[in-house]
Amino acid sequence: MAGLYVHIPFCKSKCSYCDFFSVASLVSKDKLVGAMVKEIELQKNYLERESLKTIYFGGGTPSVLSIKDIDSILTTINKYHVLENHVEITLEANPDDLKMDYLQNLRKLGINRLSIGVQSFIDRDLELMKRRHNANDALLVIKNAQKCNFDNISVDLIYGLPGLTINDWIYNLDSLLDLNVQHISAYNLTIEQNTIFNKWLKQGKINLPSDAESIKQFEILIEKTNDKKFVHYEISNFALDGFFSEHNSNYWNNEKYLGIGPSAHSYNLSSRQWNISSLPEYISVIIQGNVPCEQEILTINDKYNDYILTSLRTLWGISLRKVENDFGKLYFDFLLKSAETFVKSNHLIKNNEKICLTIKGIFIADLIIREMLKV
Ligand code: SF4
Numbered sequence: 355m356a357g358l359y360v361h362i363p364f365c366k367s368k369c370s371y372c373d374f375f376s377v378a379s380l381v382s383k384d385k386l387v388g389a390m391v392k393e394i395e396l397q398k399n400y401l402e403r404e405s406l407k408t409i410y411f412g413g414g415t416p417s418v419l420s421i422k423d424i425d426s427i428l429t430t431i432n433k434y435h436v437l438e439n440h441v442e443i444t445l446e447a448n449p450d451d452l453k454m455d456y457l458q459n460l461r462k463l464g465i466n467r468l469s470i471g472v473q474s475f476i477d478r479d480l481e482l483m484k485r486r487h488n489a490n491d492a493l494l495v496i497k498n499a500q501k502c503n504f505d506n507i508s509v510d511l512i513y514g515l516p517g518l519t520i521n522d523w524i525y526n527l528d529s530l531l532d533l534n535v536q537h538i539s540a541y542n543l544t545i546e547q548n549t550i551f552n553k554w555l556k557q558g559k560i561n562l563p564s565d566a567e568s569i570k571q572f573e574i575l576i577e578k579t580n581d582k583k584f585v586h587y588e589i590s591n592f593a594l595d596g597f598f599s600e601h602n603s604n605y606w607n608n609e610k611y612l613g614i615g616p617s618a619h620s621y622n623l624s625s626r627q628w629n630i631s632s633l634p635e636y637i638s639v640i641i642q643g644n645v646p647c648e649q650e651i652l653t654i655n656d657k658y659n660d661y662i663l664t665s666l667r668t669l670w671g672i673s674l675r676k677v678e679n680d681f682g683k684l685y686f687d688f689l690l691k692s693a694e695t696f697v698k699s700n701h702l703i704k705n706n707e708k709i710c711l712t713i714k715g716i717f718i719a720d721l722i723i724r725e726m727l728k729v
Contacts, residue, residue, distance in 0.1 A: 355404060355405055355406070355407040355438060355604075355609060356401045356404040356405070356406055356407065356604070356609055356610040356611055356612065357406065357407060357408040357409070357410065357601050357604040357605075357609060357610070357611040357612075358401075358406050358408070358409045358410070358431060358435065358611065358612050358613075358614065359410050359412060359601075359611060359612070359613040359614065359618055359619075360390065360409070360410065360411045360412070360416070360427060360613075360614050360615055360618075361412060361413065361414065361613060361614065361615035361616065361617060361618040362386075362411060362412070362413040362414045362415065362416040362418065362419060362615065363375055363376050363377055363386075363413065363414045363615065363616050363617065363633060364376060364377055364378075364379075364380055364383060364386075364413070364414050364415060364418050365377070365378055365413070365414055365415045365418075366378065366380075366415065366418065366448075366450075366486060367484065367486060368484070368550070369483050369484050369485060370482065370483050370484045370549060370550040370551045370554070371483055371512070371543060371545075371546070371549055371550075371551045372546075372549060373546035373547065373548045373549050374413075374414065375414075375616070375617045375631050376413065376414040376415070377414075377633055380418060382633055382634070382637065383418070383419070383423070384423075385637050386615070386616075386633065386636075386637060387419070387423045387426060387427065389636065389637045389640040389641065390427060390614050390615050390640075391426055391427060391430045392640050392641070392643075393614050393615070393640050393645060394427070394430045394431055394434055394614055395430065395434060396640070396643065396644075396645050397612055397614065397620075397645060398434040398435070400612045400620060400622060401435070401610055401612050401622070402622070403436070404610060405435070405436040405437065405438050406431070406435050406436070406437050406438060406441055407438045407441060407442065407600060407604065407609075408441065408442045408443075408444070408600045408601035408604055409428070409431060409437075409441060409442070409443045409444070409601075410443075410444045410446075410601040411424070411427075411443075411444065411445045411446060411465075412444075412446050413446055415446070415447075415448050415451070415471075416445050416446050416447065417445065417446070417447035417448055417451035417452060417456075418451060421456065421459040421460070421463065424445070424460070424463055424465070425463055428443075428463060428464065442466065442467055442506075442599075442600040442601060443464055443465050443466050443467065444465070444467040444468070444469055444508075444599070444601055445460060445465045445467075445468060445469070446469045446470075446471065447468055447469070447470055447471070448470075448471050448485075448486060448487065449470060449471070449472060449486075449487035449491045449492045449495040450486040450487045450491060452468075452470070452495045452498070452499065454498055454502070457498055457499055457502040457504070458502050460502075461502050461503055461504065466504075466506060467504075467506040467507070467508070467599075468499055468504050468506075468507050468508070469508040469509075469510065469537075469539070470492075470495065470496065470499070470507065470508070470509050470510070471485075471510050472487075472492040472496075472509045472510060472511060472530070473485060473510060473511060473512045474489070474511065474512065474515070474518075474526055475489045475492060475493070475525065475526050475529040475530065476489060476518075476522055476525065476526065477489050478517070479515055479517070479518060479522070482515070482516065482517070482560075483512070483515070484550065489529075493529070493533070496509065496533050496535065497533070500534075505536070506536050506537070506597060507535040507536055507537065508535065508536070508537035508538065508539060508593075508599065509530055509533075509535050509537070509538055509539070510539045510540070510541070511526055511527075511530065511538065511539075511540045511541075512540070512541050512542075512543050513526075513540060513541075513542055513543070513568065513571040513572065513575065514542040514543040514562065514563055514567075514568040514571060515543050515563075516551075516560035516561055516562055516563070517560075517561075518563065518571070520567070520570060520571065520574070523571045523574060523575075524574060524578075527574065527575065527578045527579075528578075531578060531579075531582050536593060536594045536597035537591070537592070537593045537594070537597050537598075537599065538579060538584065538591070538592045538593075539590055539591050539592075540575050540590055540592070541590050542568055542571075542572065542590075543562070545562070569717055572716075572717070573713075575592075576713065579592040583595070585598070585669065586669065587668060587669040588602070588606070588667055588668050588669065589667045589711075589716055589719055605664060606664045606665065606667070606668050606670075608623070608660075608661065608664070610622050610623055613628075613629065615629065615636070616629055616630060616631055616632065616633050616636040617629055617630070617631040620647075624651065624652060625649055625650060625651045625652055626649070626650055626652065627647045627648060627649040627650070628647060628648060629645070629646055629647045630646040630647065654681060654685075655728055657680075657681075658677075658681050658685050658728055659727045659728060661676070661677070661680075661681075662689075662723065662726050662727060663723055663727070666709070666710075666711060666719070666722070666723055666726070667711075667719065667723075669710070670708070670710075671708040671709050671710030671711070672689065672708055672709040672710075673707065673708050674686070674689075674706070674707060674708060674709070675707070677689050685728065688728055689709070689726070692725060692726040693709050693726065696715065696722050696725075697709075700712055700714055700715075701714055701715035701718060701722055702715055702722065
């Protein structure tokens with residue numbers, strides 16, 4: 355079983371913290387949708403007829419697409435792929451796009467999971483982040499989605515924001531937990547190079563909270579979601595039982611996936627490939643009947659590193675048996691050796707079956723993972 359990712363690289367405007375590849379003009383939208391439909395046909399054999407367990411519209415902002423656009427993409431996917439009975443179809447959406455009739459039509463099309471980019475329930479912070487909605491819009495949209503029978507809703511929040519106090523963060527979490535959504539993705543703000551936040555930080559216009567404050571906010575997140583029976587199944591992801599993101603779990607469980615659209619990545623167990631990031635070039639090459647991508651054949655080292663990178667971030671951790679069986683003694687010994695210091699310092703926990711991050715380890719996960727990769 356495999357996943358299919360559709361990348362929509364448009365945003366109506368740029369948020370202060372974001373450096374994702376996206377274009378703040380919708381002029382080429384129709385051409386892009388036409389090219390993506392064509393790419394689905396060109397790439398129809400990539401997954402070697404494996405049935406689709408998940409379809410994920412990500413971005414950018416997929417909710418800038420019209421119902422007709424989404425229908426045409428889904429119809430083409432249906433034409434060239436076999437879909438599992440309970441296929442998970444997610445659409446990432448911004449609150450300002452989710453009007454009632456749009457929500458109803460999405461549901462009719464078969465979209466059965468929404469990932470809503472709320473980020474905060476505090477207007478001051480939404481303005482700072484240059485989001486296009488306010489706190490009331492976010493509350494209303496989530497309630498409207500529930501009225502339209504969306505029973506699998508994920509909401510994104512950001513902590514570690516400039517000026518976000520502990521009380522603000524508690525307010526954000528309480529506001530969200532009161533809404534009875536099934537999934538939460540909460541990210542600690544990181545300042546990326548080409549962002550407005552980075553410019554403001556250099557100009558001294560914003561200050562970031564201390565590491566201790568961000569850690570405290572993360573601890574509160576873990577406590578509050580745990581109280582409401584959410585499972586902390588990946589560093590930034592929390593879900594009620596039965597509502598883990600199947601699409602992301604596919605990535606973590608080393609399943610094949612096909613990415614459609616500019617800058618989308620694909621993986622078929624032996625190689626990965628990525629489409630060109632330029633929108634005009636993507637459209638023009640696809641129109642000529644070619645897929646504008648680069649490819650890399652994966653070595654055993656790449657596969658081992660991919661496995662460490664993804665599995666250590668999850669609840670399930672690194673399976674010792676899998677490393678021994680799939681990669682052999684050399685890699686198994688390397689794994690034990692590279693984990694040793696972190697086990698002693700209580701950043702990792704190891705038993706006979708697996709190696710996992712401890713809560714203390716989660717805070718320095720990137721550093722631990724770097725040290726455990728085989729170069
Ligand atoms: S955060 Fe989302 S909506 Fe904002 S610029 Fe980035 S991709 Fe676009």
